[in-house]
Amino acid sequence: MSDATHAFIDNEVKSNDVVLFMKGTPDFPMCGFSGQVVQILNYLGVPYKGINVLDNEEIRNGIKTYTNWPTIPQLYVKGEFVGGCDIVREMFQQGELQAHMTSAGVPVKSNA
Template sequence: MSDVNSRIGEIVKSSDVVLFMKGTPLFPQCGFSSRAIAILDHLGVAYDSVDVLQDMEIRQGIKSYSDWPTIPQLYVKGEFVGGSDIMMEMYEAGELEQLMSETGVARAS
């Protein structure tokens, strides 16, 4: 498991915003992942995504890495933010946009 944790750690640190999701941004494979992508796209931030359906080690490992049982999972500047419900609550309250701004997340080009 430590190998998976180090792989996940490298992924999380490789980009300011990383979304572990089911599917891809162009073809999400669940409603929660679709909602998470819609929020990030609406915020206009640059982000990377990881399709957990393509790697079973990552799919299981991310749950223990974050101590969060569901996917999608959002990381900003290496810190776990939450799943799609938390993303939606933060987005509606203006907190997610504020977090992106305060942490200096780049805008999508």
């Protein structure tokens, strides 16, 4: 991964409270796993930034190197890697994702 790609990823992760590296966009996910994470974040009413890895091959490969995590989507909260689709879904079902967001200072809808 180039220094510029690493710097871009690092900046996005650290300058956004919640960022999702995904295939497609929040309005038009291009894979089921990305779509599931988008649905969960939308349900929670969490403001987040979606970054489409399909737009840039270097970012698509770079994000995997950045976290040493082989799959996309990847969710970050306050600069910390939370996980991919399975982890996010499991945390959501257990109520852990909501608690994690709240403790990180990210507002979650009260009905979530």
